[in-house]
Amino acid sequence: AQTVTQSQPEMSVQEAETVTLSCTYDTSENNYYLFWYKQPPSRQMILVIRQEAYKQQNATENRFSVNFQKAAKSFSLKISDSQLGDTAMYFCAFMKQSSRGPGTYKYIFGTGTRLKVLA
Amino acid sequence: GAVVSQHPSRVICKSGTSVKIECRSLDFQATTMFWYRQFPKQSLMLMATSNEGSKATYEQGVEKDKFLINHASLTLSTLTVASAHPEDSSFYICSAGDSAFFGQGTRLTVV
Numbered sequence: 001a002q003t004v005t006q007s008q009p010e011m012s013v014q015e016a017e018t019v020t021l022s023c024t025y026d027t028s029e030n031n032y033y034l035f036w037y038k039q040p041p042s043r044q045m046i047l048v049i050r051q052e053a054y055k056q057q058n059a060t061e062n063r064f065s066v067n068f069q070k071a072a073k074s075f076s077l078k079i080s081d082s083q084l085g086d087t088a089m090y091f092c093a094f095m096k097q098s099s100r101g102p103g104t105y106k107y108i109f110g111t112g113t114r115l116k117v118l119a
Numbered sequence: 120g121a122v123v124s125q126h127p128s129r130v131i132c133k134s135g136t137s138v139k140i141e142c143r144s145l146d147f148q149a150t151t152m153f154w155y156r157q158f159p160k161q162s163l164m165l166m167a168t169s170n171e172g173s174k175a176t177y178e179q180g181v182e183k184d185k186f187l188i189n190h191a192s193l194t195l196s197t198l199t200v201a202s203a204h205p206e207d208s209s210f211y212i213c214s215a216g217d218s219a220f221f222g223q224g225t226r227l228t229v230v
Binding site for chain 1: 151153157160161162163165168210212214217218219220221223224
């Protein structure tokens with residue numbers, strides 16, 4: 001069975017600094033997708049970044065980038081120039097096609113990392 | 120990005136009554152939607168996968184007779200909490216699309 005592990009329950013970073021959140025996963029699949037989501041106090045889940053496993057190039061979205069190491073099954077998120085608005089819960093997630101057939105898929109979420117950006 | 124709308128955002132109901140939560144995909148069609156439950160300071164727990172035109176697929180341990188799911192169209196899935204009890208109080212979130220676009224969530228309180 002697939003699992004997603006986030007080993008850092010809580011982290012803090014000074015405003016304008018860089019922070020890296022770790023995520024590891026376990027799967028025997030070759031084709032899958034990985035995601036980072038942000039959940040601020042409003043509890044709205046917001047997609048931060050997405051990575052296709054078949055792509056070697058690391059995904060980047062403005063201040064957010066990932067370090068995807070497929071062989072090591074590692075998918076860390078780097079936040080550069082941290083801002084107060086980045087304070088939130090961050091979830092790593094794994095998605096693969098479900099055994100129920102084409103067009104069906106399943107997500108597995110990690111336990112989350114609570115990030116606090118300090119002024 | 121795609122928009123998923125969930126309604127209501129908050130609901131308080133009396134024990135024994137039923138509550139319906141709607142999840143709509145506003146600018147795309149979703150043959151599959153997901154329903155999650157989230158306890159305070161915890162991750163999302165998948166409850167069921169809602170499939171348009173067919174029965175929902177429930178995760179192990181989720182009572183299908185209590186959490187009734189209907190996915191009658193390509194843009195709407197509903198979750199009905201039947202005969203709600205205080206232990207059903209929680210935050211429920213739906214998602215749709217292959218990048219898991221989420222609704223705003225529903226905070227259910229059963230008194």
